Amino acid sequence: MTRDSLDELLARTDAFIRDVVIPFETDPRMGGHGPSDALVEDLRARARSAGLIAPHLPPELGGQGLDHAATARLFRSAGYSPLGPLAMNLAAPDEGNMHLLARVATPAQIDRFLRPLAAGTTRSAFLMTEPADEDGAGSDPSMLRTVARPDGDHWIIDGRKSFATGAEGAAFSIVMARTGESATMFLVDMDSPGITVERLLDTIDGTMPGGHAVVRLDGVRVPATRILGEVDQGFRYAQVRLAPARLTHCMRWWGSARRAHDIARGYAVKRQAFGKPLIDHEGVGFMLADNLIDLKQSELMIDWCAGVLDSGAPGIIESSMTKVAVSEALWRIADRCVQVMGGTGVSGDTVVEQIFREIRAFRIYDGPTEVHKWSLAKAIGRAHPGDVP
Missing domain, CATH: 1.20.140.10 (Butyryl-CoA Dehydrogenase, subunit A, domain 3)
Structure with a gap:
């Protein structure tokens, strides 16, 4: 992207945040656990009309292929409203998940998970942190207690996750589970049998749709084709x-x-x-x-x-x-x-x-x-x- 085209993108972003997004900050669909999915969809429809959905992504995913330096300028502009990153589909945890999927996922996984996420039509979660009262993993991932075991051409996952941002209403999650002495990441549909969103935590922040959840995984059966990357490389x-x-x-x-x-x-x-x-x-x-x-x-x-x-x-x-x-x-x-x-x-x-x-x-x-x-x-x-x- 040339400097002039980046400047034009930033100018459009500034105007979009100021004129379109900021008025939504007092929308009644803002709840104690973040904006409702209806509000997110409303904002993203407006961003899509303005040509501002995930412009940082590569062109093959609908973006403009920004490098990290240009992305920094864009994200700072979008962040002028807490709702700006959500509207433009560059908020956490989806943005980080898109980054990982683009680098590690197979072509089939990209079509199944990344493309809808990049288009802003689905949401995702990242399930790594575990409940502190069970001595689960937090800042120390070596304490991981969620376990995945092979079963034919599937894997069975058991465990509990905490602070699973956006889990309520997410289409899928990236789940980190222990496999032997290491860990593996799995792409898991959130409507899979055995997944339960137990509760949403009451936290001091409130801009993440779906809030921060405690999620239980009881015998969740995942095909081996849903391993993200390689086994034991989590x-x-x-x-x-x-x-x-x-x-x-x-x-x-x-x-x-x-x-x-x-x-x-x-x-x-x-x-x-x-x-x-x-x-x-x-x-x-x-x-x-x-x-x-x-x-x-x-x-x-x-x-x-x-x-x-x-x-x-x-x-x-x-x-x-x-x-x-x-x-x-x-x-x-x-x-x-x-x-x-x-x-x-x-x-x-x-x-x-x-x-x-x-x-x-x-x-x-x-x-x-x-x-x-x-x-x-x-x-x-x-x-x-x-x-x-």
């Missing part, structure tokens, strides 16, 4: 999915943090207190100045990591660094925006309160800050074992 494929997904989370939530800052800035300019606008009080003005600094540093770090991925490198370490730095910076921005706006900031009168909650959850999703730092510390030790002069 942990490796998880990194194929998670490294870019960490970065796209950063891109999307950067846009929302920018929106919160713009609203807080407008409030501080108009709101009078102690004889002058809030912006003229150092305590407020300095917070907004810090926001600009955090936004720019986050933008630069996102673009740096996108460049690493565009070079063909796996970007495992770089995406961990970026996820930590950006999630913490965006959290500071959202927190300052609430503080600047006072009581209005904690009310539902603006989207700032929602963005605050969503970004707080982002500090945990796709790996808590502390886990990424621990992983980075291990990498430091491996790279420089005792070679301090």
Whole structure:
């Protein structure tokens, strides 16, 4: 894509988010566990009419073949509304699942699962995390308790999953299950016998359709043709999915943090207190100045990591660094925006309160800050074992 065509795409995205998507933020179909499927379908129909469904995907999947650097700009624009990524079919977990399927799936699996997902006519889930009260896998995938065992030309899966984003209403899921001493990924229809969505968790975020579910798999029978990639390669494929997904989370939530800052800035300019606008009080003005600094540093770090991925490198370490730095910076921005706006900031009168909650959850999703730092510390030790002069 040329620079002019990318600029035109970004301009159309900005206008679509501002004029079409933002008015839907107060739609009554927004529920406690995310927007209803009817709302998602409504938004995607409008995005489809505007030619803005999943433009980051390769042309063979209906997109414009954007690299990671161009995708960063697009996702930041789409993220200006929490509903923007959903409307344009570039939200989690579908976006990460599309990335993985495009790289690992067989041609038959691409036709059966990826093409409808890319077109925005179905939704998906990614089932890896397990209930903490059962000592299941969370940030440590080696604790995986869900098991798959071969049975002729099928596999039988048993286990429970938690925080299965979008599971309620999803057409299919990518299920990570232990196979011997390793793990394997399976493509599983969510209406398969033996799958039960036990409940939806009440979480502080609320923009993911289908919420975050606890899912039970009791003797779920899956054909061997539904193995994603190769047997016993699940942990490796998880990194194929998670490294870019960490970065796209950063891109999307950067846009929302920018929106919160713009609203807080407008409030501080108009709101009078102690004889002058809030912006003229150092305590407020300095917070907004810090926001600009955090936004720019986050933008630069996102673009740096996108460049690493565009070079063909796996970007495992770089995406961990970026996820930590950006999630913490965006959290500071959202927190300052609430503080600047006072009581209005904690009310539902603006989207700032929602963005605050969503970004707080982002500090945990796709790996808590502390886990990424621990992983980075291990990498430091491996790279420089005792070679301090």
